[in-house]
């Protein structure tokens with residue numbers, strides 16, 4: 001994330017509701033042609049990925065199995081992606097070899113914001129981490145986003161620092 005400011009810890013998980021116009025599901029190879037890169041560009045401006053680059057990264061992440069999950073929300077009427085988010089399960093030695101979930105790269109298409117989709121994606125990511133045995137889920141965000149993550153059940157905790165190269 002750019003300019004992360006706050007570290008937050010999840011306090012509750014919620015079940016996703018996929019009964020409406022959006023289907024929340026794991027990222028698929030075909031999603032490069034469904035607007036995945038355009039979505040990510042709304043998080044951090046970057047040149048579009050080549051299909052090869054996308055395939056290679058997809059294969060790398062697939063090798064991590066359920067310890068790395070990218071979810072997308074597909075608008076069923078058009079097949080285009082309206083939201084995405086990821087969770088990485090970190091395996092620690094402390095806490096009796098505990099695991100921690102890291103939520104990353106949450107984004108909702110500008111045209112679909114304000115209808116609860118972001119919260120649903122985050123709650124699904126948290127639910128996945130909880131299912132993997134994580135004792136907490138953390139993320140970094142700007143101060144402006146703390147209200148959104150509070151709605152998702154997170155509380156402010158600690159300060160995040162970064163060193164950029």
Ligand SMILES: CC(=O)SCCNC(=O)CCNC(=O)[C@H](O)C(C)(C)COP(=O)(O)OP(=O)(O)OC[C@H]1O[C@@H](n2cnc3c(N)ncnc32)[C@H](O)[C@@H]1OP(=O)(O)O
Pocket residue numbers: 001042043103104105106107108109112113114115116117118119120139140141142144145146147148149151
């Ligand atoms: C760990 C990370 O990835 S941090 C990076 C987060 N992503 C970005 O900043 C990319 C650009 N922004 C976005 O994609 C979207 O605005 C998101 C993901 C932040 C929010 O997605 P949305 O679908 O619009 O949020 P959603 O509608 O689910 O909002 C849920 C609740 O949070 C509130 N909320 C949403 N955004 C904000 C905000 N910026 N500040 C305070 N509250 C907010 C909503 O009002 C709603 O509250 P309600 O239930 O009382 O109505």
